[in-house]
Amino acid sequence: MTTPDLQAAADALAIGISVIDRATAFAAGLPDADDHQSFLYDLAHAASAVEISRSLLDYGAKGDSEGKIACAFIADALADLHSKLFGREEAWGVGEGEIDPARGFISKYRAPEFVAQLATISAPSHLDEDFTMVADTFRRFAQDKVAPQAEHIHRQDTDIPEDIIEGLAELGCFGLSVPEEYGGFATGSESDYMGMVIATEELSRASLGAGGSLITRPEILTRALERGGTEEQKREWFPKIATGETMVAVAVTEPDYGSDVANLKVTASKVDDGWVINGVKTWCTFAGRANVLMLLARTDPDRSKTHRGLSLFIVPKPQAEGHSFEFSQDSGGSMEGRA
Numbered sequence: 001m002t003t004p005d006l007q008a009a010a011d012a013l014a015i016g017i018s019v020i021d022r023a024t025a026f027a028a029g030l031p032d033a034d035d036h037q038s039f040l041y042d043l044a045h046a047a048s049a050v051e052i053s054r055s056l057l058d059y060g061a062k063g064d065s066e067g068k069i070a071c072a073f074i075a076d077a078l079a080d081l082h083s084k085l086f087g088r089e090e091a092w093g094v095g096e097g098e099i100d101p102a103r104g105f106i107s108k109y110r111a112p113e114f115v116a117q118l119a120t121i122s123a124p125s126h127l128d129e130d131f132t133m134v135a136d137t138f139r140r141f142a143q144d145k146v147a148p149q150a151e152h153i154h155r156q157d158t159d160i161p162e163d164i165i166e167g168l169a170e171l172g173c174f175g176l177s178v179p180e181e182y183g184g185f186a187t188g189s190e191s192d193y194m195g196m197v198i199a200t201e202e203l204s205r206a207s208l209g210a211g212g213s214l215i216t217r218p219e220i221l222t223r224a225l226e227r228g229g230t231e232e233q234k235r236e237w238f239p240k241i242a243t244g245e246t247m248v249a250v251a252v253t254e255p256d257y258g259s260d261v262a263n264l265k266v267t268a269s270k271v272d273d274g275w276v277i278n279g280v281k282t283w284c285t286f287a288g289r290a291n292v293l294m295l296l297a298r299t300d301p302d303r304s305k306t307h308r309g310l311s312l313f314i315v316p317k318p319q320a321e322g323h324s325f326e327f328s329q330d331s332g333g334s335m336e337g338r339a
């Protein structure tokens with residue numbers, strides 16, 4: 001059975017780090033990033049994988065199973081970097097065959113039989129006592145409440161059952177990132193992120209759609225409000241988000257604008273008693289069940305201002321069941337959605 005070799009992993013990783021460092025310096029010198037999108041996109045992914053690999057070396061040192069996971073991940077990250085580089089070395093500003101010296105390490109720890117072993121081991125997370133409790137709590141909920149319903153929800157394309165939403169609300173799931181002074185559990189430290197990540201991970205064991213991702217949308221609005229919301233908005237929305245009374249959907253993506261979010265088209269125009277929002281959004285997960293949409297719209301009609309012309313709105317809406325909804329306002333506005 002192949003045993004982990006963290007020194008070999010560190011040596012192999014150093015090769016990858018060197019490539020990423022030089023490619024990053026090369027990228028910084030390019031006159032116009034827009035002309036080099038494929039390279040920059042690949043570089044961003046490879047740099048993230050190399051950074052994760054670096055932190056996995058510490059994790060790998062904690063035991064045999066941890067070491068195996070670290071070696072397999074690093075070998076995979078380097079193989080991926082190699083495939084991104086192959087034939088594009090000039091675009092990356094590095095030489096040919098730079099990853100070749102790591103081939104021995106990659107072959108050993110990407111061997112199918114070595115990778116297959118990983119499925120049979122269980123490696124401790126090394127979380128502290130508090131986070132272990134968070135993990136246990138959400139894992140139990142995922143096993144007891146989400147897993148038994150997950151297949152039905154996915155196959156029948158049903159709404160998320162209310163007992164899952166209520167159960168998660170009771171566990172404080174939606175308040176993990178809401179500051180304490182507004183009724184949540186966040187203390188403003190790095191560990192707030194960890195709590196949210198651990199809960200998401202544990203729930204996603206049972207189902208990403210019907211478990212883990214339920215945290216994501218309130219989390220996104222919470223972070224945005226914390227950063228850019230007025231005191232009045234925080235007092236209004238944070239307590240309701242934290243208890244799950246207000247469920248959130250995120251309406252950013254449009255039919256023609258996904259990654260290119262800075263150019264989106266939906267407009268919001270100021271009128272006497274509020275705002276008129278006009279346009280089409282897509283991929284708005286949970287739009288029916290949500291009580292508010294966090295909606296990104298163009299408030300400055302000058303499109304050349306790209307992201308600087310955009311504003312975020314919290315749009316209250318009635319809660320709906322099923323695969324479509326249609327609402328209208330006395331003042332003439334209407335909103336419809338289809339899943």
Ligand SMILES: Cc1cc2nc3c(=O)[nH]c(=O)nc-3n(C[C@H](O)[C@H](O)[C@H](O)COP(=O)(O)OP(=O)(O)OC[C@H]3O[C@@H](n4cnc5c(N)ncnc54)[C@H](O)[C@@H]3O)c2cc1C
Pocket residue numbers: 037038041249250251252253256257258259260282283284285286
């Ligand atoms: C399951 C699911 C749930 C979602 N939920 C929500 C939601 O709740 N709210 C919401 O607003 N949106 C949601 N989205 C939309 C999601 O945010 C978009 O799909 C995403 O932003 C990508 O946009 P796109 O699909 O238009 O793809 P595109 O932006 O058209 O990208 C297509 C491909 O081109 C690549 N690409 C794009 N730009 C570049 C570039 N500059 N350089 C190199 N490569 C590039 C991308 O990586 C991708 O491979 C959801 C999507 C999915 C799949």
